[in-house]
Amino acid sequence: MAAGRRRTVRALLALVGLMVLAQVVGWYATDRGGLVLIQELDRPADWAAASVLALTTAVMVGAKDATVKSLVLALVVVLAFVTIPLHQFAEVGWKVTERQQSPVHAERRLVVEQGLDMIDPVWMVYLEQGGGLGERRWHLGYFNGDSDASALVDAAWDGPDRIRLVQGGGQVEVIELAPDGSPRGSA
Template structure:
């Protein structure tokens, strides 16, 4: 894809402000998608995590913009048809496959509880029901900072396949401490550093 973009930009017959604008949009969308995918998990920007959930849509928009830029910018070039064909033959099946994989193994997680840390408006805990796994899993996260620089850290995950391991209560016991309680009464406490990073990640079940 990068080589195709460079080839379009270097071609002498590429012309028209609309074509260049579409090309710029395609590059921006592609770069955003790649950045979101490579942002990692622990300490990742919450903004990038949200974008990652819509990366297939970004891919389709980038493909549409790039195809449009070729059609508009290379009207008098013999490269126009081959480039459009290449884009559609490579891009469309790849995005369709990605969409199928995402639908089969992904899905939007459900936020079931949230609570700000006492005395700290830029720190909150978040309890999420994971939809990408078969077993009933709930994970606890800490979001630290303010948008758009807010970051997310994993505090713990609880597999409720066994009822005793199910997470039933999550509370702040201090501005830098979270207590998580399971159905069988097991208590797990985690301390949060000033950066938002927990001192450990609890895994139950």
Template sequence: MPRTRRALVRLLAVAGVAAVLLYTEGQWESRSGGRMLVADLFNRPEPLLGAALAALIAAAWLGDRRTAVRQATRAVTVTAAVVFLLGVLAAHKVSAAETRSRETAPARPERALVVVHRAYDAGPEPGERWQVLLESGEGWSARRWTLADIGPGDPDDSLLVEASWTERDRITVVTDAHRRVFVIDQDTGEPIEAR
């Protein structure tokens, strides 16, 4: 195999692995308390995993000229591409109409209460879902915490009534089934549920 072709195969393989690693980091930071900028940039399965799949397929097709390896590579890559495309189509089929509201904390502009409302018309659980989030900090160090995930499938099968700042460092989330109060740690910005 010529040197330039070998270099291209290595570059494609590295790019594919890098895209998977970036997506993995974005997925990890999407957890409650994760860095929100990293999550927003890299928790994108369709473009990152699609690019990884394309780069790895191209590297495999260009990499080895032997017939048996080439046939196996073609079978695996075609199967992976079909499964990926079916996953993308399924994800778009159950997509939801989404609205967001944002309220900054009294006297603390670096903290915001965010309520995400999603209305699903189809899928396994049609209906409405609310996600109540606290965003705290600025830039790369900003973090996002999940305070409540409300809707079909949750233990109470409840509906959101209100989520608001009740004091400078206190958030109250009210559903038709319960009331929860979160106190915000002054140093870390982390919400702690009051008992």
């Protein structure tokens, strides 16, 4: 393989490594109340598609044998035809249905998003704090409406540093917030 093609293949493989690292960093920030800007990196389907494209390009540039190139290209096309419809079918389609500002801390907001998972409604509740590039987000709970008992009925501030989440079955979860705004638990 010529030196130029070898450099291109190495650069593409390094790019795949960076994409994997970006996904891991985004996932880590999402679970730990990290900056929203970094949480946006948590997009596994997008990173996987970009990685497959980069790896396919690396094979096309690096391989000399036309049979290898044809087999890899055929495999990628088959994968695309299988995974793209599955990805579209599994997409929840989140929409913000409620946003409440804290009664005391103006920079804190309780946010409820609702989506549809197959045929059942689902809710995601989180706490946002700050704004702009410094905005942080903590996930407080995920509720599946496959039964009335597990559906989210109410999410509200229960004081300056407390959030109350109520399910259809009457279960009440109160989440205390630390002075820095981070939750001391989740539902």
